[in-house]
Amino acid sequence: MNDLNRQIDTFYSKILDLLKSAHQTVYQSVNSTMVDTYYKIGRLIVDEEQQGKEKAKYGQNLINALSKRLSDEFGKGFSATNLKQMRSFYLTYSKGQTVSDEFRLSWSHYLKLMRIDDENERKFYEIESIKNNWSNKELQRQYDSALYTRLSLSRNKSEVIELSEKGLVIEKPKDAIKDPFILEFLGFPEKSIYSESDLEQKLIDKLEHFLLELGTGFTFVARQKRISFDDKHFHIDLVFYNRILKSFVLIDLKIGELKHQDIGQMQMYVNYYDREVRLKDENKTIGLILCQNKSESVVQYTLPENNEQIFASKYQTVLPSKEKLKELIENKE
CATH class of the missing domain: 3.40.1350.10 (Trna Endonuclease; Chain: A, domain 1)
Incomplete structure (x- = not known):
């Protein structure tokens, strides 16, 4: 009976691992699609604003009106603040500043990254978050502890640039x-x-x-x-x-x-x-x-x-x- 239980436990573990892997794959796919969609919404908002003759006034009215209609249709997630964040997301990442053509972090990660003004520092934290699978909490902690600055202090200018292009590369x-x-x-x-x-x-x-x-x-x-x-x-x-x-x-x-x-x-x-x-x-x-x-x-x-x-x-x-x-x-x- 004990042998049978062990066989069942082993088989159950295999099924569980498969389901967890599938769940993670689905989550990553949904998350990537959501972030990409937010980027495209931000682009549409910017493009529409640029067509308006009175940009500032038109832009605010556009976002408020859009927020009301989207919220009525889809519920939470489309407040005026969130739409402004999508707009900022596009403006930040439309200048060739992404690590790759695919957004591989969560929306919460990008909300944090967008608040980092220095482009090199932002790219470094994006690369490290992807490489090390940092949660948003871990990203926040590494930023608060000034990881990029501490690593930069022991490097020359070319090595600091490399941090922003490749993240931390450990060779020696x-x-x-x-x-x-x-x-x-x-x-x-x-x-x-x-x-x-x-x-x-x-x-x-x-x-x-x-x-x-x-x-x-x-x-x-x-x-x-x-x-x-x-x-x-x-x-x-x-x-x-x-x-x-x-x-x-x-x-x-x-x-x-x-x-x-x-x-x-x-x-x-x-x-x-x-x-x-x-x-x-x-x-x-x-x-x-x-x-x-x-x-x-x-x-x-x-x-x-x-x-x-x-x-x-x-x-x-x-x-x-x-x-x-x-x-x-x-x-x-």
């Missing part, structure tokens, strides 16, 4: 590193007192959010990973693996100012993993130290000039203000 370890990392999902107030173990526990509790902040390709491997040699024992705070880079990523958490001893310790961890853990077909291990503050000079002179494995990034437990982001950009320039 540095591509996967942000500075700062934004950990507002932990719920720590800006000046709260906590220990490194508190920070670690919170990151584990909010692992899904942390993986989103880390970015594409990261999978969790271990916490407090013990390594031993010469009767000495050490514990690496967090171990991840990046499937794109084919590398282990070791993370150490530091409260306060980063010290040169912290960098040396991470170098030891990385060397151990490279020599004792990684396989022949895997790339060299990456070490990332997350700290509250750091001296760029300490990092620069502790690490070798050709360093491509060890990184130190600051983290913030609150979303950065616009003033703070402006300051970061000005300091870069």
Whole structure:
């Protein structure tokens, strides 16, 4: 009887997967058709307005009258505000600014994207939303945490342009590193007192959010990973693996100012993993130290000039203000 139940469960799972896949396909098809229709409605409104002699007055009357008739016919969804959004959608995306000829995100995504004035930044978030299947909530979070700005800070002008054309392309370890990392999902107030173990526990509790902040390709491997040699024992705070880079990523958490001893310790961890853990077909291990503050000079002179494995990034437990982001950009320039 148990064997029969297991067979039925297995068969049921196959049917369930098929139905879920079909449901998702139908949803995507309906969503794509709806967004495309809204774009075409926006185009018709713009074309009609341009034929009017008194554009402003005619345009407002047109939208209000159209809203009433469409609402009477189709119900909700065609308020004057929504029709204006469709008009804005067409004006925004009629200038060759779409990622492709097909709208692949939801209408809610595009409502958010339209509010991003910078064309390059908007294209970046559109590409990343598609590539990573971000929900509208995840898109909002990445925008609020200034992902594009943080990535731009560590890139030259040509690389920033590439972000808007291809999104984030991870080809080398540095591509996967942000500075700062934004950990507002932990719920720590800006000046709260906590220990490194508190920070670690919170990151584990909010692992899904942390993986989103880390970015594409990261999978969790271990916490407090013990390594031993010469009767000495050490514990690496967090171990991840990046499937794109084919590398282990070791993370150490530091409260306060980063010290040169912290960098040396991470170098030891990385060397151990490279020599004792990684396989022949895997790339060299990456070490990332997350700290509250750091001296760029300490990092620069502790690490070798050709360093491509060890990184130190600051983290913030609150979303950065616009003033703070402006300051970061000005300091870069």
